[in-house]
Amino acid sequence: xxxxxxxxxxxxxxxxxxxxxxxxxxxxxxxxxxxxxxxxxxxxxxxxxxxxxxxxxxxxxxxxxxxxxxxxxxxxxxxxxxxxxxxxxxxxxxxxxxxxxxxxxxxxxxxxxxxxxxxxxxxxxxxxxxxxxxxxxxxxxxxxxxxxxxxxxxxxxxxxxxxxxxxxxxxxxxxxxxxxxxxxxxxxxxxxxxxxxxxxxxxxxxxxxxxxxxxxxxxxxxxxxxxxxxxxxxxxxxxxxxxxxxxxxxxxxxxxxxxxxxxxxxxxxxxxxxxxxxxxxxxxxxxxxxxxxxxxxxxxxxxxxxxxxxxxxxxxxxxxxxxxxxxxxxxxxxxxxxxxxxxxxxxxxxxxxxxxxxxxxxxxxxxxxxxxxxxxxxxxxxxxxxxxxxxxxxxxxxxxxxxxxxxxxxxxxxxxxxxxxxxxxxxxxx
Numbered sequence: 466x467x468x469x470x471x472x473x474x475x476x477x478x479x480x481x482x483x484x485x486x487x488x489x490x491x492x493x494x495x496x497x498x499x500x501x502x503x504x505x506x507x508x509x510x511x512x513x514x515x516x517x518x519x520x521x522x523x524x525x526x527x528x529x530x531x532x533x534x535x536x537x538x539x540x541x542x543x544x545x546x547x548x549x550x551x552x553x554x555x556x557x558x559x560x561x562x563x564x565x566x567x568x569x570x571x572x573x574x575x576x577x578x579x580x581x582x583x584x585x586x587x588x589x590x591x592x593x594x595x596x597x598x599x600x601x602x603x604x605x606x607x608x609x610x611x612x613x614x615x616x617x618x619x620x621x622x623x624x625x626x627x628x629x630x631x632x633x634x635x636x637x638x639x640x641x642x643x644x645x646x647x648x649x650x651x652x653x654x655x656x657x658x659x660x661x662x663x664x665x666x667x668x669x670x671x672x673x674x675x676x677x678x679x680x681x682x683x684x685x686x687x688x689x690x691x692x693x694x695x696x697x698x699x700x701x702x703x704x705x706x707x708x709x710x711x712x713x714x715x716x717x718x719x720x721x722x723x724x725x726x727x728x729x730x731x732x733x734x735x736x737x738x739x740x741x742x743x744x745x746x747x748x749x750x751x752x753x754x755x756x757x758x759x760x761x762x763x764x765x766x767x768x769x770x771x772x773x774x775x776x777x778x779x780x781x782x783x784x785x786x787x788x789x790x791x792x793x794x795x796x797x798x799x800x801x802x803x804x805x806x807x808x809x810x811x812x813x814x815x816x817x818x819x820x821x822x823x824x825x826x827x828x829x830x831x832x833x834x835x836x837x838x839x840x841x842x843x844x845x846x847x848x849x850x851x852x853x854x855x856x857x858x859x860x861x862x863x864x865x866x867x868x869x870x871x872x873x874x875x876x877x878x879x880x881x882x883x884x885x886x887x888x889x890x891x892x893x894x895x
Contacts, residue, residue, distance in 0.1 A: 466489070467890050468890065469493055469495075469496055470492075471893060473604065474893075474895070478493065478740060479504060481817070484508060484509060484510065485505075485510055485514075487517075489530040490509075490510050494518070498525065498529075499523075499526050499529035501530070501780060502521075502529035503529050503532075503679045503729070506530050506551075507547075512646055518530075519729065522808075529681045530552070534551075538568060538571045539567055541567075541574075541598075542596075543571065543574045544571075544575070546576045546577075548576045549572065549575060550632050557579065558573060558580075558583065561583045562586070564710070564766070566590070566591075566592035566594060566595050569590060570592070570597075573587045573595055573598035574598045574600040575604070577868045581606075584606050585608060585611065586609065587599035587790045588611055589611070593620035595620055596615075596618060596620045596621050597758060600624035600625050604628065605621075605624055605625055612625070612629055613635070616635050616638070616639065617638070621838055622639065622644065622647045623647045623649075623650040625650075626639055626647055626650040626654060627650035627653045629656070630656040631651070631656065631657070633658075633660070633661070636651065636657075640664075648668070648670060649673055650862040651665075652665055652670075652672070652677060652715075653715040655713065655719060662680045663682070664685060665677045666683075670705075671695045671698055671705050671706040671708075671709040672705065672708070672709040672713060674694060674695055674709070675695055675709040675713050675853065676713065676715040677691060678695075678738075679715060679716075679738065681717070681719045681723075685734070688736065692710075692736065695709055696710065718742065720742045720743060721745060724873060725749075727852070728749075729750075731743045732753060737762040737764060740760060740762065740765045741762070741764055743757070744757045744765050744769040744772075745768060746772075770783055770797055770800070771795070771797075773801075774794040774802075775802055778805045780797050781803070781807055782820065783797060783817075784798065785811075785819055788822065789822055789895050790819030798825050801849070805826070808822060808823055808825050808826040809826050810823075812836060812837065824836065824837065824848040824851075826854050828854060830854075831859075832861060834852055834854060834855055835859055837849040838850070838855075838863060843866075843868040843871055846868065846871045847874045848870055849864045850874035850878060851874050851877075851878065853879070853880065857880070857881075857882050860875050860880070860885065864889070
């Protein structure tokens with residue numbers, strides 16, 4: 466209750482998981498008014514508190530949640546089908562026929578398992594925004610009888626051209642439209658024929674050239690040539706080329722379905738993306754895994770290490786050399802074959818990224834935790850503050866750390882003694 470009187474304390478309360486007690490919810494409502502009412506909904510509060518908000522004497526509080534959702538619908542921001550049904554008081558099927566096109570577009574965006582009849586109505590909606598929302602998913606579910614219509618519709622062309630099988634006539638018409646977004650979508654279509662891919666090879670758009678380069682239909686020589694062109698453009702300062710090379714949405718997933726003998730020829734491919742896709746296999750022979758485990762590109766090695774049978778020494782070597790970045794999921798230290806008994810020894814590693822992994826040992830002794838709590842790198846001190854085995858006196862020292870993130874993690878520790886909690890609140894004048 467004392468925390469609820471301070472903005473930072475209220476922020477912490479909002480970050481808590483689970484249901485808030487009625488008294489705490491009431492305090493948040495008192496101090497934040499309608500802003501709090503927006504977040505006090507669903508499983509966050511008890512049915513008693515929901516009724517209290519619904520009958521609140523302040524109309525701004527009573528309508529805050531519904532007003533917020535309507536504002537999000539107007540801006541095209543999705544909040545989930547349950548929120549829509551709650552706010553508008555109608556089931557999704559009725560909302561899909563709403564006279565308001567913004568509501569229909571929200572339904573198209575948030576009702577993922579809608580029936581085929583509803584999807585067909587949304588695909589033929591008179592409002593282009595609704596039609597676009599209905600085709601924005603990775604699998605836009607366009608029935609065969611509506612494909613021609615959708616491919617001719619400027620509102621949805623790019624969305625469907627990325628996924629639908631195309632005839633040569635449809636392919637030609639899409640290119641003739643001259644829309645760069647549509648061209649890029651077509652280039653990434655996995656159903657393109659060899660002739661279609663050949664037609665795109667001379668595109669001036671670097672994103673198209675990269676997509677074509679990773680097609681199943683190009684020769685290794687063509688792939689090398691196209692990627693070399695884009696790489697040269699990146700060196701010359703082209704932002705478009707940089708985006709195409711490093712943030713392209715296209716992935717050569719077709720390689721996963723190629724017969725094993727053909728897949729193995731990509732062990733010698735000079736392009737890491739294709740070797741990384743090969744490393745997603747589960748049926749490679751031991752010699753191939755050894756090659757991938759020693760690949761010059763670390764992302765290929767990480768991908769190969771995620772296979773079920775990775776030797777413990779391979780996992781340990783990779784983590785010692787490069788750490789275990791959170792960008793890769795699942796993490797290597799969570800692999801069933803990882804030798805977790807070795808974690809404690811990481812405290813002495815010269816690389817701070819590797820020392821951080823010692824904290825994955827839930828029983829790390831107090832002496833090692835204190836060493837990490839004295840480290841120069843704030844992320845190591847934060848890690849020590851988050852550790853379940855951290856002592857009260859180390860937490861007290863980390864609470865006074867000059868780096869705010871370290872102090873925040875110490876204050877959030879589930880083992881923080883109540884006396885320290887009371888002292889923090891008292892020092893804040895609460």
